[in-house]
Amino acid sequence: MSSLLLLAGIAIANALTSVQNFNVTQYLGVWYQVADDGWVQDTFQRQGYCVQATYGVLADGNLSVFNQERYGSPTGPVKNISGYAYVPNPAEPAQLKVDLYGAPVENANYWIIAVGPVVDDKYQWAVISEPGMTYMWVLTRNVVEYRVLYERKVYNLVKSLGFTGALNSYQPTSWDGCEPYSTTA
Ligand SMILES: *[C@@H]1O[C@H](CO)[C@@H](O)[C@H](O)[C@H]1NC(C)=O
Ligand SMILES: *[C@@H]1O[C@H](CO)[C@@H](O)[C@H](O)[C@H]1NC(C)=O
Ligand SMILES: *[C@@H]1O[C@H](CO)[C@@H](O)[C@H](O)[C@H]1NC(C)=O
Numbered sequence: 001m002s003s004l005l006l007l008a009g010i011a012i013a014n015a016l017t018s019v020q021n022f023n024v025t026q027y028l029g030v031w032y033q034v035a036d037d038g039w040v041q042d043t044f045q046r047q048g049y050c051v052q053a054t055y056g057v058l059a060d061g062n063l064s065v066f067n068q069e070r071y072g073s074p075t076g077p078v079k080n081i082s083g084y085a086y087v088p089n090p091a092e093p094a095q096l097k098v099d100l101y102g103a104p105v106e107n108a109n110y111w112i113i114a115v116g117p118v119v120d121d122k123y124q125w126a127v128i129s130e131p132g133m134t135y136m137w138v139l140t141r142n143v144v145e146y147r148v149l150y151e152r153k154v155y156n157l158v159k160s161l162g163f164t165g166a167l168n169s170y171q172p173t174s175w176d177g178c179e180p181y182s183t184t185a
Helices: 002-014 038-042 143-160
Strands: 029-036 048-057 063-071 078-086 095-100 108-115 125-129 137-140
Touching: 029 143, 063 095, 125 143, 137 143
Parallel strands: none
Antiparallel strands: 029 048, 029 137, 048 063, 063 078, 078 095, 095 108, 108 125, 125 137
């Protein structure tokens, strides 16, 4: 009995949580992906460079999602995918589900597990994962500022949350030589 309680306690202590008091308005707009993990690199972003995301609001209140990347190199051809995100439980506003058109997985978990300071009504960085802590990535508004001001702190935070495995530890993703995109939506 006592060992079962102990195990339960450990499970609760290790459970991933999402951002409380999340303000989705401050999450909208353009983001640059500055870190991810081996799982992401081996699956849906294989050969992806310069990954950029843009979130907006749809007429029904859900979020629009538009992602772009360069394929094969920082100047490779542009690939994009779009879709939408929604909040199934209003009590957990940072636990989203995402449907990307044409993607193999529907209703994928998209949990915003940490966010950085708000400047000009926008979070400056965000860490996204899911309850099983397989995929993980970090978005920012400004790549250069992120490296200088925030990266060490975010790296330590992600590690302290338990992203320390071969496939889910923090991997910086370079923006060197990225050819800019001609559109954001
Ligand atoms: C958002 O998308 C979900 C899932 O498709 C849908 O059930 C819901 O009606 C949409 N609108 C709102 C406001 O949640
Ligand atoms: C997304 O990619 C498709 C297919 O290459 C292209 O036709 C479309 O214009 C792109 N959308 C945007 C907004 O760049
Ligand atoms: C959410 O953020 C927007 C933009 O900064 C702000 O105008 C609004 O008051 C915030 N909402 C809440 C509930 O704090």
